[in-house]
Amino acid sequence: MSVLKCISPIDGSVYAERPVMGVEEAASAVARTRKAQKDWARRPLDERIALVRAGVARLHEMNDEVVPELAWMMGRPVRYGGEFGGVNERATYMAEIAARALAPIEIENSAQFERRIVREPHGVVFVVAPWNYPYMTAINTVAPALIAGNTVVLKHATQTLLVGERMARAFREAGLPEDVFINLFLDHPGTEKLISAGSFNFINFTGSVGGGKAIERAAAGTFTGIGLELGGKDPGYVMEDADLDWAVDVLMDGAMFNAGQCCCGIERLYIARPLYDAFVEKAAAWVSSGLKLGNPLEQDTTIGPMANVRFAKEVRAQTQEAIASGARGLIDPKQFPADDGGAYLMPQVLVDVTHDMRVMRDESFGPVVGIMPVDSDEEALTLMNDCQFGLTASLWTNDAERAARIGAEIETGTVFMNRADYLDPALCWTGCKATGRGGSLSEIGFHNLTRPKSYHLRKKSA
Structure with a gap:
């Protein structure tokens, strides 16, 4: 069995390791999130927002454990206190604007016609997160994706192996329904197989240019929406x-x-x-x-x-x-x-x-x-x-x-x-050229995590 190992930069020791999930087992887990998505999307928006806020709050309660854990995994000094300030700022802002960002666009509501555009969740959103700001980069997509009615599958970088596990546990302990937000331990081949099989409705990847190209190649022909942030100079x-x-x-x-x-x-x-x-x-x-x-x-x-x-x-x-x-x-x-x-x-x-x-x-x-x-x-x-x-x-x-x-x-x-x-968080986080495409946070972030659906309802004959 293959094993993912986090090698600590502090002393070169193996800080954490987890077995790689097989593709069939991972596919079954993703199928469960797909089954859970419809019920999750039917919940009132206020309920989804409250549960996401509770998940973020539970994560904050873990901060005393998270801070030294981050130092061991990726080297950030404990004096800076972790990432919760940014996590909370971003999740809170997205919760506050959700009703406005996801509101239908009303074109007409007359005796003869109802015409409107609504925002529909994509379905299952796959978040592939990096190690450098492992909580903040993940929450950029996790929070608005869940609020919008998607279910979320998170795969974190091996260098910050424990982050995805901790995030999923925090949200589950806060009351999020089973299978709505899960973490998978995957290697690159397994990840690419799931993507090429069309397992997801939207993919958000933050990482290297090479990683972004691999995601695009794997998704080719599946028509899966992709958001990419691939670095900068x-x-x-x-x-x-x-x-x-x-x-x-x-x-x-x-x-x-x-x-x-x-x-x-x-x-x-x-x-x-x-x-x-x-x-x-x-x-x-x-x-x-x-x-x-x-x-x-x-x-x-x-x-x-x-x-x-x-x-x-x-x-x-x-x-x-x-x-x-x-x-x-x-x-x-x-x-x-x-x-x-x-x-x-x-x-x-x-x-x-x-x-x-x-x-x-x-x-x-x-x-x-x-x-x-x-x-x-x-x-x-x-x-x-x-x-x-x-x-x-x-x-x-x-x-x-x-x-x-x-x-x-x-x-x-x-x-x-x-x-x-x-x-x-009020502005779209986006880039151009080899930095990638798409955008997270702001109202535009909600738009990228949903799709438009039009209703043209004719009430009476002419």
Whole structure:
């Protein structure tokens, strides 16, 4: 029997393991969720909302266990207290807007005709969730999918093996009916077989470009709806009128938090030349004096190990290639003695970088950021768009009209002004280019988790 193993980045030990579910057994479990879906959808919306809220509340009650569990599984320091704040914010917002977002569109209600468009749940929604923010990324789809009347099958990343199990248990203990929300332990071949068999009505995947392509290939010909968020190489542009200290603090936090393992983390920076030298000096000082690399179970650790040695290896490779090609690293390795050449990776700030270097083009997903000076909005815009990804872009200026004008030309899903690395549940979380397609959260998130159904009811003959 195959076994899924979570290797802890803290010490390389096997932290958790679960047997891989066979395809036939998994198919039977999915069939039970399909059978449960009709009854779940018939429940009044208020009941579904109340049960989802109860599930989120029960999850919060587990937080004392969840926080160290996350540190062991993927390395985030316990000092940050887990993800419940974001989970609650997103689930609460989606619950609050559900009645409006799912309300029928009334075209006519006269003596002769009733015409309306309603939102129907897809049926069984399959959520394939990543390890970097394992609770928040999952809840983005789980909560609105359940509220809309779908049943949910969750498959979590092996690196955060216990998250899906814990989420499904929390919702079940909160009173969610049997088989409405289940977690499956699947390997990649088993996942692809279920998808290619048309087992699901909608699939939401968050992960790598390669993973997204595999999902699309497996679903080919099944006409299953798919939502994909496949990563980013998110830029920041600091204009000459920006608040320099504010920009440094937010952008460097956006680059380094969670060891840089954020889909919308800042990975490349373009600074108006008049501010460039000062920004670079302050950015290097921010990293050198403000971060401590170490064991994530210790309260004074601000940056833990990367989730897996192979992830750290890729970041090291990009950084070393850039330095070999003329870039300069501003952070002295002596300041981060905990860097062990494995999962524990020191943060780095690179200057003298160009777009010929992978560190400025390929997703790094680690604690490294390259900084370049620019001489105009046009140059910054060209460089920001010189990328295969399009998730978010962060603009720093006191001129909102200028930010909106530049934002209109950026190939991205979200434009921030004087903010970075944040997900606003009232806005659609979406991307373009190799970042993927579809959108979660906001009213549009509900629309993507349902289908339109039209009613044309003629009451009387002419």
